[in-house]
Amino acid sequence: MPLPIGATMSRLPIHELADDLEKANRILRDKGSSLSDPIWTIAFLTLTSIVELRITVSGVYDVKKATIVF
Secondary structure (H helix, E strand, C coil): CCCCCCCCCCCCCCCHHHCCCCCHHHHHHHCCCCCCCCHHHHHHHCCCCCCCCEEECCCECCCCCCCCCC
């Protein structure tokens, strides 16, 4: 799924984007994810509104403890 705008947004019409998101979720569930919406779960962890945890290139970072959790 192309995300050309800041690697987070698409120029696709909403109906095409919804189809692509469902396909991606289906692939992740077929690979073993037990989450109902794996893409949203992954995206949610990267939001700046989550004060305590961040996903970084080094792993999941605990902001308050200043350590990599895993």
